[in-house]
Amino acid sequence: MKQFPVIFGGVFATFALSFIGLAMVPQLQIGNLQPFVDEDAGDIYPINAGGQAAQGRKVYIAEGCVACHSQQVRDEQMGADLARGWGDYKFPRRTVARDYIYDQPVLLGSMRTGPDLTNIGSRQSNPMWHYLHLYSPRYVTPGSIMPPFRFLFEKRKITGQRPDDALDLTGVEAPEAGYAIVPKPEAKALVAYLLSLDHSHALKEAGEAEPAAAAQPATSK
Amino acid sequence: MTTQTETPSSSAVTSIEVEAVDRALIDASTRAPVMFFYTTALTWLFAATVFGVIASLKMHAPEFLGGWPALTYGRIWPAFTNTLVYGWGCPAAIGTSIWLMARLCRVALRSPAALIIGGIFWNIGVTVGVISILSGNMRPFELLEFPRSAAILLFIAYSLVSVWGLIMFNKRRSGHIYITTWYLLGAFFWFPWLYGAANVMIGHTHGAAQAGIAAWYMQGLLGLFFTSVGLGAVYYLIPKVLGRPIHSYYLASLGFWTQALFAGWTGMTRLTGGPVPAWMPTVSIAATIMMLIPLVTVTVNHVLTMYGRYDMVYYSPTIRFTIFGAFAWSLSIFAAIITSLRSVDRLTHFTQFSAGQFQLIVYAFFTMVMFGSMYYIVPRLVGCEWLSATFIRVHFWGAAYGMGLVILMLFIGGAAQGDAWLDPQLSPALVIGYFQPYMIARTIGWLLIVLAHLIFFLHFLAMLFRLGQPSGEPTLFAAIEEGGDHV
Numbered sequence: 001m002k003q004f005p006v007i008f009g010g011v012f013a014t015f016a017l018s019f020i021g022l023a024m025v026p027q028l029q030i031g032n033l034q035p036f037v038d039e040d041a042g043d044i045y046p047i048n049a050g051g052q053a054a055q056g057r058k059v060y061i062a063e064g065c066v067a068c069h070s071q072q073v074r075d076e077q078m079g080a081d082l083a084r085g086w087g088d089y090k091f092p093r094r095t096v097a098r099d100y101i102y103d104q105p106v107l108l109g110s111m112r113t114g115p116d117l118t119n120i121g122s123r124q125s126n127p128m129w130h131y132l133h134l135y136s137p138r139y140v141t142p143g144s145i146m147p148p149f150r151f152l153f154e155k156r157k158i159t160g161q162r163p164d165d166a167l168d169l170t171g172v173e174a175p176e177a178g179y180a181i182v183p184k185p186e187a188k189a190l191v192a193y194l195l196s197l198d199h200s201h202a203l204k205e206a207g208e209a210e211p212a213a214a215a216q217p218a219t220s221k
Numbered sequence: 222m223t224t225q226t227e228t229p230s231s232s233a234v235t236s237i238e239v240e241a242v243d244r245a246l247i248d249a250s251t252r253a254p255v256m257f258f259y260t261t262a263l264t265w266l267f268a269a270t271v272f273g274v275i276a277s278l279k280m281h282a283p284e285f286l287g288g289w290p291a292l293t294y295g296r297i298w299p300a301f302t303n304t305l306v307y308g309w310g311c312p313a314a315i316g317t318s319i320w321l322m323a324r325l326c327r328v329a330l331r332s333p334a335a336l337i338i339g340g341i342f343w344n345i346g347v348t349v350g351v352i353s354i355l356s357g358n359m360r361p362f363e364l365l366e367f368p369r370s371a372a373i374l375l376f377i378a379y380s381l382v383s384v385w386g387l388i389m390f391n392k393r394r395s396g397h398i399y400i401t402t403w404y405l406l407g408a409f410f411w412f413p414w415l416y417g418a419a420n421v422m423i424g425h426t427h428g429a430a431q432a433g434i435a436a437w438y439m440q441g442l443l444g445l446f447f448t449s450v451g452l453g454a455v456y457y458l459i460p461k462v463l464g465r466p467i468h469s470y471y472l473a474s475l476g477f478w479t480q481a482l483f484a485g486w487t488g489m490t491r492l493t494g495g496p497v498p499a500w501m502p503t504v505s506i507a508a509t510i511m512m513l514i515p516l517v518t519v520t521v522n523h524v525l526t527m528y529g530r531y532d533m534v535y536y537s538p539t540i541r542f543t544i545f546g547a548f549a550w551s552l553s554i555f556a557a558i559i560t561s562l563r564s565v566d567r568l569t570h571f572t573q574f575s576a577g578q579f580q581l582i583v584y585a586f587f588t589m590v591m592f593g594s595m596y597y598i599v600p601r602l603v604g605c606e607w608l609s610a611t612f613i614r615v616h617f618w619g620a621a622y623g624m625g626l627v628i629l630m631l632f633i634g635g636a637a638q639g640d641a642w643l644d645p646q647l648s649p650a651l652v653i654g655y656f657q658p659y660m661i662a663r664t665i666g667w668l669l670i671v672l673a674h675l676i677f678f679l680h681f682l683a684m685l686f687r688l689g690q691p692s693g694e695p696t697l698f699a700a701i702e703e704g705g706d707h708v
Binding site for chain 1: 279280281283284287288289290293294295296298299357358359360361362363390398403406407410411414418419422423426427428429430431432433434436437441445478481482485486488489491492493494495496497498501504505563566567570571572573575576638642643644645649650651653654657
């Protein structure tokens with residue numbers, strides 16, 4: 001009967017240790033990081049994006065983009081992230097805790113069926129490319145296995161002028177004459193969010209990267 | 222090991238007979254809750270199978286069901302992992318734990334209503350959670366996707382089960398605490414803490430530390446909860462069916478304590494190279510390497526307990542499933558140790574290899590052990606034996622080859638994927654070309670699993686409605702030639 005306190009105490013203690021070590025201590029260490037501020041230059045990083053981008057972030061979560069796309073850049077020792085330009089061209093660097101201080105919830109991701117999206121906004125800043133890509137991934141990138149997000153768009157009869165945001169579709173994907181494919185508000189928000197993904201700002205703790213040191217990759221989509 | 226128990230003379234009531242009656246009464250007292258958990262678990266397993274097939278298909282046929290927002294890959298994949306873990310895994314674990322606890326404490330279960338209420342709460346929670354995921358109301362953390370409302374239900378439900386487990390333990394009639402009970406006590410205790418703490422902390426933190434909590438939870442769930450229930454069942458079933466004690470009790474307790482000590486620390490290997498302080502992954506890599514101790518002690522124990530009796534996999538369905546699961550666990554720890562090393566991690570991180578590791582633990586290890594326990598436990602609850610050895614055979618080979626193929630393809634495909642990402646000249650679309658063939662083969666594996674689950678589901682239904690063979694001899698693959706004391 002003396003075994004019980006031993007088992008229970010052991011079970012409690014071993015687990016409490018890992019809870020404190022891996023869940024609580026990191027919280028103290030990086031849970032309250034402040035943004036980088038250079039008052040002389042009026043330079044603050046990161047900036048808490050709001051508005052449409054924040055709405056788009058919710059769409060990103062709801063569609064489960066995180067199942068296939070990471071938002072973290074590892075350094076040279078851990079792979080070709082920087083060589084691929086995922087660490088951005090202006091300040092090629094890995095990402096660090098400070099990059100994510102405004103992220104609730106954080107979207108690091110653990111799978112790369114598709115490319116990393118940490119800096120997709122600076123890598124591909126053309127909104128029409130994103131609309132077309134979301135509407136029909138293979139229209140833009142043959143060989144992609146990204147699911148189509150046609151349900152974030154609607155077909156509208158053109159009355160008068162063609163809508164400004166109508167998708168530039170040709171061939172089989174084009175709607176019949178007199179109609180246009182336009183993004184719903186969710187798609188607009190999502191693209192606004194993707195365009196907001198731009199971490200091109202040097203940070204001391206990420207190492208003093210030489211600007212534009214990374215080789216230009218073959219494709220950066 | 223061929224000692225036959227002498228048939229006790231009918232005039233005298235022997236202690237063996239008393240014990241047998243006692244055992245039957247204890248078994249009977251667990252019938253309602255255990256069968257409730259098993260039945261709901263298998264229903265969810267079926268849903269998980271369907272989600273798994275759809276998710277697998279979408280990795281090579283992205284336009285398949287492309288117009289359905291609820292079935293887009295980003296929702297169907299978490300729907301699959303969550304139904305597999307919370308719909309099937311946990312209720313199966315709870316069902317098996319209840320039965321094992323009652324048996325090991327030698328106490329008939331009182332007030333099964335509390336357990337069934339827990340089970341109802343649990344299943345409402347899973348239903349709410351899965352519907353939420355499919356409608357896009359989810360959180361972006363692996364196995365924590367369920368929204369808060371569902372998480373609260375799951376927490377209450379499991380707490381009820383935990384409290385019941387402790388009460389049961391308190392009323393036990395046997396002095397010695399068997400190793401299985403240790404594992405089950407651990408599981409009863411760890412799950413509510415893990416699940417409660419992770420859900421609360423995810424809601425109140427932000428930034429990279431949040432990812433640390435999610436990683437700690439994920440690894441704790443697999444390494445502490447599922448491993449505990451799975452290994453606990455293995456430690457009970459193998460000696461029971463073989464009719465011999467485990468090889469070394471000392472090794473078993475060493476394995477338990479080192480597992481308890483190190484498994485909780487392994488989570489940050491999911492964040493190696495990520496935006497967290499470098500000490501976190503480093504500590505977890507060290508802890509993962511220390512998992513060599515439970516890996517070796519537990520595996521050696523299984524190997525030596527089975528020594529000389531490996532022919533039992535030929536006869537006994539329980540042994541065949543259970544030993545498959547036990548060795549799959551060893552393989553999963555081995556794979557975890559290798560991939561935790563930074564030099565390997567740069568290849569396998571962010572690839573399908575990690576999906577393979579997840580399915581190795583949750584399916585090849587845990588699910589197979591649960592199948593093994595069900596083949597042992599269900600006949601003792603419903604009072605009839607499994608209908609057909611052929612059904613069991615098809616179930617085993619379908620599940621073993623199906624999941625074997627799925628995991629192998631995820632491993633090879635994941636390595637190919639990681640290798641392709643390492644070459645910056647390959648565009649993302651070209652990278653996909655490197656692993657897509659393996660994804661097609663994975664879908665073939667899934668079709669075998671569908672067949673296996675369909676057969677098992679029907680077989681289980683037959684047992685539920687007591688259409689099995691009359692009680693007496695257990696359903697074996699073949700008659701045991703030596704005439705052993707197989708139960």
